[in-house]
Amino acid sequence: MNVIIRMRALLLLLFIHSSVFLYSQNDQAFTEPRERININREWKFKLGDHPGAEATSYDDKAWSTINLPHNFSIPYFRSPHWYTGYGWYRKYFNVPAQWKSKRIFVEFEGAFRVAQIYVNGHLVGIHKGGYTGFSLDITDWVQTGRNVLAVRLNNDWSPRLAPRNGDFNFTGGIYRDVYLVVTNQVHVTWYGTFVTTPNLSRKSGIVNIKTEIRNDSNKTGYYTLTTDIVNPCGKIVSTVSSSVIIPDDSTIAFDQTTTSIKAPKLWSPQHPFMYKAVSIILEGKDTIDKYITPFGFRWIKWTADKGFFLNGKHYYFRGADVHQDHAGWASAVTDAGILRDVRMIKDCGMDFIRGSHYAHSPSFSDDCDTLGILLWEENDFWGSGGTQQETGNWYDGAGAYPMNAQDQPYFEESVKNDLRDMIRIHRNHPSIIVWSMCNEPFFTDASTMPRVRQFLKELVQLSHKLDPTRPAAIGGCQRGNIDKIGDVAGYNGDGARLFINPGIPNVVTEYGSTIAKRPGQYAPGWGDLQQKKFSWRSGQAIWCGFDYGTRAGDFGMMGMIDYFRLPKNIWYWYRNKYRHIPPPPPAIQGIPAKLKLTADKTTISNTNGTDDVQLIVSVLDKNGKQLSNSPDVTLQIVSGPGEFPTGNSITFKHNSDIDIRDGKAAIEFRSYYGGQSIIRAMSPGLQSDSVMIETKGSPRYIEGVTQKTVYPPYVRYTLKKESANKDQKVDIAFQKPxxxxxxxxxxxxxxxxxxxxxxxxxxxxxxxxxxxxxxxxxxxxxxxxxxxxxxxxxxxxxxxxxxxxxxxxxxxxxxxxxxxxxxxxxxxxxxxxxxxxxxxxxxxxxxxxxxxxxxxxxxxxx
The missing domain is CATH 2.60.120.260 (Galactose-binding domain-like)
Incomplete structure (x- = not known):
């Protein structure tokens, strides 16, 4: 009998242990003072506006099940038109009883572009702006057990929101990661640290840490903030501690400065050393919050006569402009896809990126930090050649600044809000060497230019206030008499030759603009960029790094790398020039015999949509030599989890939107379930090839049971007749290069x-x-x-x-x-x-x- 009792007790303990394990895996039970939980998986989605869809009782069974990052227009392949309007998202999540005394936030890294956020039917916030993240405290609206998070989102054009125009696509969606953040009542606020390294030299450095701490409890308390500085090897090299009384329902800003740190490892593109500031809040001896801020030791100087200096040494940087747009997935790019982009710029020998023309993902800045890329971070106040009028849609090219006086205050506040959020989110990254206020805002109605100039001055002043450690730039300032308004001037196109020794720190922020389909010419595409190295110029950036989708059609094919992330010959030219790596031999016509399918890696590290792999298929002859022949090729998921932007398979056709060129095609493959995926490349008459991709994590994929995401078939989107481009008399030469x-x-x-x-x-x-x-x-x-x-x-x-x-x-x-x-x-x-x-x-x-x-x-x- 005792043996039976002991066996039953043992089984009960095993059951309890298994239940706790499963609960912690599926429902993310709170175990640390701060928990940041990715909730990209298993959302319900439907295009259009659906009254009442915020309610907990709303029936969404007929909606599509999708995962983030997501885009309204998936699959998207550089169409000049895209869906504009509303889309609804719904997400079910559990709140365990352990969170009852906690603060619960939902953090969006990006949603384009007007988002209304509901929790259990209650409107908890509205965010306007598609390129910066936001955090909402949802504590008062959640309940123990099942909850519903609903998002009503639109990508409609508005005269009152930035951007009003631009050479890019404006596809809607929750296109970046979303997290639940759980803290104690006293906690560091959203991006609440600002780490700087004043009076830095090669011999020593100090760290100043400004930290916002919020007390959401109903009591005043005495708290201690301890900040450890951890070097790249994981060793604590300095600690500073402060104690203060924090009243209830208030936010206190701590200002701490460490003692001198001997010979800090300086951050640079050649040696991207990263430190960490570890902020710990103590109530007595209890740790109630822990917040980690990566940063680097480096100092910069911009001069009008001698260019740019990094860590006291003259430094001429070379780089590219980069958009956030990938084949099939549009703006819904994984963190792994972002890392590939930054690495490809680095791999050709460049060391600078201009984030054109909006704040990029936090992961983008992280990757610039860790790979060693100088980053020009830019706000979303821009224009491009167009009608310079109020058009009412994305396709007719409204001016950069509103013509109607009643819209102007709202628009200006939109631009300022985006600037505030951009700086707050990205300010601790050593890679960022300047904040840019705009791109080509002179593309606006002539009557608005006086106000544009004054507004740019206000943005520069605001930037200085938000971050006194970095200069404020005017990007795309080759027209409109605006180049001297900021601290740094960014000249595009013919600005490279129009502004010789302009008397202000300056960069060529765009040169080249060569339209080419892969493979293209083996040439640098200098355009207006002079080959003489001027002592007063700080650096240069080619337009552009990657092909992208735009209402301007083929104008988006100016990248060194094509839309599918395969290099053109221009990329190989720069790699040879800067890194002395010869280009591969050109593909030639031959008799195709087989396919070769490769992946940039064979493991996807998780099921939460932050990782993926790039698949490349090549056409070979019988001896394995790369050919330029480009027959139709299909990639098919034979078994296991995973998805292409087109679903379970994708077919590449020469001279189509889903293109195979010069004997190669590529696409990004992602998976939201654990397991092994077998992917086969096939073409009639050719020997096929396969790869196996292992996805780590749970839930595990069960063949024949697990339902994958169902994407609509790809069809090039066309506008409704009433919203198509109007036949207006527009001067298309105005202020062009x-x-x-x-x-x-x-x-x-x-x-x-x-x-x-x-x-x-x-x-x-x-x-x-x-x-x-x-x-x-x-x-x-x-x-x-x-x-x-x-x-x-x-x-x-x-x-x-x-x-x-x-x-x-x-x-x-x-x-x-x-x-x-x-x-x-x-x-x-x-x-x-x-x-x-x-x-x-x-x-x-x-x-x-x-x-x-x-x-x-x-x-x-x-």
């Missing part, structure tokens, strides 16, 4: 398309050839050209257009004397796709050629 055969002082090429008839472009009189050219920065069909020449000037000229700046087509000629200052109208009956337009003057021998103003009208080619 220009080039000329020669220029007279004060009469520059950029003055011919500035909508100011008091300025003029004028060539040198004795130049053997006289021409003026504009880059329209998009692909258009042109309907009309208006040209204003000075009185008495000859109108003998030819107008040519080109898509690639190499092959030109003549579309108009003129040979009439202009007796009065008037516009010459040229109606163009042409279906030629145009990016560049050139005017060559044919009879201005021994006298200058001039243009007072030119206007070009046309329609974007999608």
């Amino acid at each position: 220009t080039l000329a055969s020669s220029e007279m002082p004060g009469k520059l090429a950029s003055q011919a398309n500035d909508k100011d008839t008091t300025t003029i472009w004028q060539s040198e009189a004795n130049a053997p050839v006289k021409w003026w050219q504009v880059d329209l920065e998009n692909l258009y069909t042109i309907s009309e050209i208006k040209l204003l020449l000075p009185p008495g000037e000859s109108e003998a000229y030819t107008i040519e257009v080109s898509k690639d700046n190499q092959h030109w087509t003549t579309i108009a000629t003129q040979n009439v004397m202009n007796k009065n200052a008037r516009y010459c109208n040229c109606d163009v009956d042409s279906k030629v796709v145009v990016r560049f337009l050139k005017i060559t003057f044919t009879d201005s021998i021994n006298r200058p050629a001039s243009i007072k103003e030119i206007m070009v009208y046309g329609t974007p080619v999608n």
Whole structure:
């Protein structure tokens, strides 16, 4: 009998132990003073607006089951159009009894772009802005047991929210990670530490830590904050401690400074040493919160005459602009995908990224820190060439700043809020060397430019207040007389040659802009960037790192690396130049015999959507040599968990949106269930190949039982008729980059398309050839050209257009004397796709050629 009793007791203990284990795995029971729990898995989703969907009793059984990160438009493959409107998300989560005395927060790292957050039917917050995270205290609305988190989200255009325009896609969704954060009543606030290293030298350094601590309890208490500084080897090298009384329902800011730390390891791209500040809140001897802040020791200096200095040494950086957009998944990129992007920039020998043109994921800054990349972090106040008016949608190109006075205060507060959040979230990263206020805000209606200039000054002042340790930049400042407003000027395109020794710290923030399909030319694509190394210039960034989706169609194919994350030849050129690694031999035509399927790694480390693998399929001949032949290839999940953005399989077709080119194709594969996945690459008549991907973690996948995410089949999205681009008369040449055969002082090429008839472009009189050219920065069909020449000037000229700046087509000629200052109208009956337009003057021998103003009208080619 005693044996039976002991056996029953043992079984009971095993059952209890198993139950606790399962509960902690599935429901994340609280065991630490602070817990941050990823809740990316198993959301319900449906496009459209659904009244009452916030209620706990709402029936969502017919909704799709999806996982985060997610995007309204998955699968997305660079379509110039995308879904605009509402989408609803619902997530069920359990609150264990142990959390009853805790504070519970939900943290979103990004949701584009107006999010209404409900818990158990109660509206707990609204966040406006698609590129910065936010945290909401949901303690008062949760209950022990089952809870419902609902998100009503839209990506509608609004005149009152930044950004109003841009060369990018604005697909909606909860496209970054979401977490539940559980703390005690007294805790460090959301991104509540600010770590700096004042008076730093190679011999010694001190650390200043400003820490916000919130007391949400109903009692005043005496608390101690102890901060340990931990070096890259894990050793505590300094400790500082402070005690203070914190009243209930209040936030106190601690200001601590350590003693001197001898010979700290300095952070740099070559040696990205990272330290940690470990903040511990004590109530008596009890630890009630623990918060870790990675940081680095480094100091920077920007100068107008000698460029940029890092840790006291002159440093010229080279890099690329980077968007957050991946094939199939759009903006819904995993942390692993972000890491691959940063590593690819690093791997070609570059050491700088401009985060164009918005705050990127916290993981992006983390990766720049750990891999050693200098980061230009940019706010989302931008414009791009468009109608400069209030358009009501993403597709007609509204100006950067609102025209209507009633919208302006709301818009300005939106930009300032995004700047505040961007700096708060990213301020502890040593990789970040500047905060940029904007990109090309001069693309706005002329009537708003005086206010734009004043507003930029206010943003610079706000940036200095929020972070006195970093300069404030004006990004894309080559027009509009705005380049001297900030501490650093970022010149795009022809700004590289227009602003020579401008008298302010400066960077070429965009050069190149070469449209190319992989493999492309083996050339650097310098564009307007001079090859002379000026002592006053701090660095340069190519436009751009990766292809991306945009309403401008093929204009998004300017990357060194294509949309599927396969390098073009330009990337190999830079790798050879900067790292002396020869390019691979070019693929050649041959007789395809087999496929080769490879993965960047064979293990996905978790099931929460932060990790994935990149799969690459290659076409080979019978001897295993890479071919350029590009037959249709299908990747199929034969067994096990996992998904492509198109579901259980994906087919690549040459010259399609889901492309195979030069004998290669690639896609990112992710899994939300543990288990082994077998993926096979197949093509008719070719030997297939397979890889096995192991996904760690739980829940485990059960073949034939577990239901995978069901994605809609890929269909290129088209706009409804009423919201398509309007046939408006828009000057598409206004303030676009220009080039000329020669220029007279004060009469520059950029003055011919500035909508100011008091300025003029004028060539040198004795130049053997006289021409003026504009880059329209998009692909258009042109309907009309208006040209204003000075009185008495000859109108003998030819107008040519080109898509690639190499092959030109003549579309108009003129040979009439202009007796009065008037516009010459040229109606163009042409279906030629145009990016560049050139005017060559044919009879201005021994006298200058001039243009007072030119206007070009046309329609974007999608």
